[in-house]
Amino acid sequence: NNEGTxxxxxxxxxxxxxxxxxxxxxxxxxxVRKLLPAKYSWQDLIQKxxxxxxxxxxxxxxxxKDNVKDYDIFGVTVAEVEVDILTGQHQVTRVDILxxxxxxLSPEVxxxxxxxxxxxxxxxxxxxNLLYSQQGALLTNRTWNYYPPGPLDIPIDFRIQLxxxxxxPLGVLRSKATGEPPLCMSVAVPLAxxxxxxxxxxxxxxxxxLQAFSTPLSPEKTFLACKNDISFYKYS
Numbered sequence: 001n002n003e004g005t006x007x008x009x010x011x012x013x014x015x016x017x018x019x020x021x022x023x024x025x026x027x028x029x030x031x032v033r034k035l036l037p038a039k040y041s042w043q044d045l046i047q048k049x050x051x052x053x054x055x056x057x058x059x060x061x062x063x064x065k066d067n068v069k070d071y072d073i074f075g076v077t078v079a080e081v082e083v084d085i086l087t088g089q090h091q092v093t094r095v096d097i098l099x100x101x102x103x104x105l106s107p108e109v110x111x112x113x114x115x116x117x118x119x120x121x122x123x124x125x126x127x128x129n130l131l132y133s134q135q136g137a138l139l140t141n142r143t144w145n146y147y148p149p150g151p152l153d154i155p156i157d158f159r160i161q162l163x164x165x166x167x168x169p170l171g172v173l174r175s176k177a178t179g180e181p182p183l184c185m186s187v188a189v190p191l192a193x194x195x196x197x198x199x200x201x202x203x204x205x206x207x208x209x210l211q212a213f214s215t216p217l218s219p220e221k222t223f224l225a226c227k228n229d230i231s232f233y234k235y236s
Contacts, residue, residue: 008177013062015172021058028054071170073181074100074163077118079155079188083196086232088223090193092122094157097185102168102176111160113178121186123149125215126193190217200226 003009032049033040049056080094097114104110127147131139140146167174194217214221 006180008179011175011177011179012068012172016066016068017060017062019172020060020062024058024060025056028056069170071168071176073176075182075185077185077188079192081189081192081196083193083222085197085200085223085226085228088219088221088226090126090196090219090222092153092155092189095155095159095188097160097182098163099160099178099182100163100166100176101178102166102171103174104162104178105173105175107162110162110178114160114182115154115158117178117180117182118186119149119154121183122153122189123147123216124183125186125190126217127153129216129218187215190215193217193222197222197225200228 005014029045029049032045032052032054035052036044036048046056076098078096079092081090081092083090095118097118099110099114101107101110127149129140129146131145133139168176171177
């Protein structure tokens with residue numbers, strides 16, 4: 001029953017099924033252990049199990065009926081941006097993330113997951129605008145007018161740390177998923193852009209900068225929120 005790996009399926013459901021398979025194999029191997037001397041290797045155990053015609057593969061189908069409990073994931077993000085009010089373009093100069101990964105099974109993999117999810121969120125919150133015609137046809141359906149994040153959109157200074165000494169009793173081997181949750185923290189970037197727009201947008205009246213915050217906060221929306229005067233674009 002193959003399916004996609006979205007929603008941290010691999011991190012949670014698949015790993016849960018693997019652990020259940022391991023339990024089955026351990027139960028089958030237990031009688032074989034009693035046939036071996038006190039000291040034996042894993043290879044000895046498997047060879048003996050094979051000779052005893054013990055089935056050495058196991059399957060398990062994870063379903064919603066399994067007793068798997070939800071758990072919370074926490075994270076902290078600080079983002080620093082520079083905004084060009086004449087063009088609406090922005091640059092993410094620095095991002096600091098503290099991610100709650102429980103007891104990470106592979107810290108480098110988890111850091112990579114956090115990086116990828118955060119950059120994907122940058123596209124969702126600041127670039128990838130879906131526009132439709134009056135007939136309902138998608139207009140932004142190609143790279144000429146639909147802009148996913150690229151290498152230059154990655155934060156210049158990107159610092160990620162995993163929370164320490166925070167085991168998760170409900171996760172796989174005390175870990176937590178790191179695939180999708182960091183994407184939510186990408187909202188720090190459009191919030192930082194809005195803060196940067198406080199001064200230029202204040203020329204149009206108190207609180208007007210808040211009108212800019214409708215995601216994705218694209219360069220066009222940022223530019224329009226600044227309410228620039230035409231004199232800004234004249235050479236002196």
